[in-house]
Amino acid sequence: MENCAELLNQDFCFSDDEREALYKTIFNRRDVRGQFKADAIPDDVLSRILHAAHHAPSVGFMQPWNFIVIRSDETKQKVHNGFKEANAEAAEMFEAERQDTYRALKLEGIIESPINICITCDRARSGPNVIGRTHIKTMDLYSTVCAVQNLWLAARAEGLGVGWVSIIKQQTLKDALNIPDDIVPIAYLCVGYVSHFHKKPELETAGWRKRLPLEDLIYFDQWNEKRNANEENLIQQIESDIGFAEQFIQYD
Numbered sequence: 001m002e003n004c005a006e007l008l009n010q011d012f013c014f015s016d017d018e019r020e021a022l023y024k025t026i027f028n029r030r031d032v033r034g035q036f037k038a039d040a041i042p043d044d045v046l047s048r049i050l051h052a053a054h055h056a057p058s059v060g061f062m063q064p065w066n067f068i069v070i071r072s073d074e075t076k077q078k079v080h081n082g083f084k085e086a087n088a089e090a091a092e093m094f095e096a097e098r099q100d101t102y103r104a105l106k107l108e109g110i111i112e113s114p115i116n117i118c119i120t121c122d123r124a125r126s127g128p129n130v131i132g133r134t135h136i137k138t139m140d141l142y143s144t145v146c147a148v149q150n151l152w153l154a155a156r157a158e159g160l161g162v163g164w165v166s167i168i169k170q171q172t173l174k175d176a177l178n179i180p181d182d183i184v185p186i187a188y189l190c191v192g193y194v195s196h197f198h199k200k201p202e203l204e205t206a207g208w209r210k211r212l213p214l215e216d217l218i219y220f221d222q223w224n225e226k227r228n229a230n231e232e233n234l235i236q237q238i239e240s241d242i243g244f245a246e247q248f249i250q251y252d
C-alpha cells in the first residue's frame with residue numbers, strides 16, 4: 001500500500017500506525033442506541049471530544065455551533081417524551097409490512113446514556129455576509145454537521161458510543177432546552193460508555209437497508225458516467241479494496 005511517507009517523505013506525513021488508528025476509528029464508529037453503561041464520562045474525556053468538535057471546518061470560519069451538555073433527568077425525560085410522540089407518528093409513515101420492523105428498532109438511548117449533547121447552529125454568528133456562504137446559505141448547517149462528525153469520531157477513539165436522535169419535532173427540542181427561535185438544533189446526541197460496539201450498522205443487521213456498493217456511487221466528470229476508460233485502474237482498485245473497511249473492524 002502506497003503512503004504519504006513513501007511518496008513525499010515529508011514530516012507532515014503520519015506514521016502507518018497513526019494512519020491505521022484513524023481508519024480504525026472511522027470503520028468502528030457506530031450509531032449506538034442500546035448498549036449504554038451508566039459509568040460517568042470523566043471531564044477530561046468530555047473536554048477532549050468537545051475540543052475535537054470545535055476544530056471542525058466551518059464556512060468562512062464561522063464556527064456557528066454551540067454545545068448544550070445535558071445531564072438533567074428532567075430535561076432528558078422531556079426530550080424522550082418528544083421522541084416517543086414523533087416515533088409513533090413515524091411508524092405510521094412506512095408501508096404496512098415495514099411497520100412491525102420499524103417498531104422493533106431501538107432508535108434512541110436518551111435516558112440510559114449518562115450525557116446527552118445538543119449541537120446547535122447560530123445562523124447569524126458572523127454577520128450577514130460570510131465567506132463561502134454568499135450563494136449557498138445552508139453551508140452553516142453543513143458546517144455544524146462537520147462538528148457532529150468530529151465529536152462522533154473522537155468519542156469512538158475514546159471508547160465512547162454516540163447515538164444521533166433525530167426523530168423529534170424541532171420545536172419540542174427547542175422548548176425542552178430553552179433554545180431561542182433563531183438558533184437551529186442540528187443534532188441531539190446520546191453519549192456514554194458502552195458494553196460493546198456492533199460490527200455493522202444496526203439497520204443493516206435488522207434487514208432494513210444494506211450498504212450500497214461504493215463503485216455504483218462514483219461517477220466520472222459527469223453525473224451518471226460510471227465507466228471511463230481512463231479510470232479503469234481506479235475502478236479496479238476500488239473493487240479490489242472491497243474488504244478495506246472490514247480489516248479494521250474488530251468487535252461484535
Ligand SMILES: Cc1cc2nc3c(=O)[nH]c(=O)nc-3n(C[C@H](O)[C@H](O)[C@H](O)COP(=O)(O)O)c2cc1C
Nearest residue numbers: 029030031033106107108164165166167201202203
Ligand atoms: C443525520 C442523522 C440522523 C440520524 N437519526 C437517527 C435517529 O433518530 N435514530 C437512530 O437510531 N439513528 C439515527 N441515525 C443513525 C443512523 O441510523 C446510522 O448512522 C446508520 O444506520 C448507519 O449506522 P452506523 O452509524 O452504525 O454506521 C442518524 C444518523 C444521522 C447521520
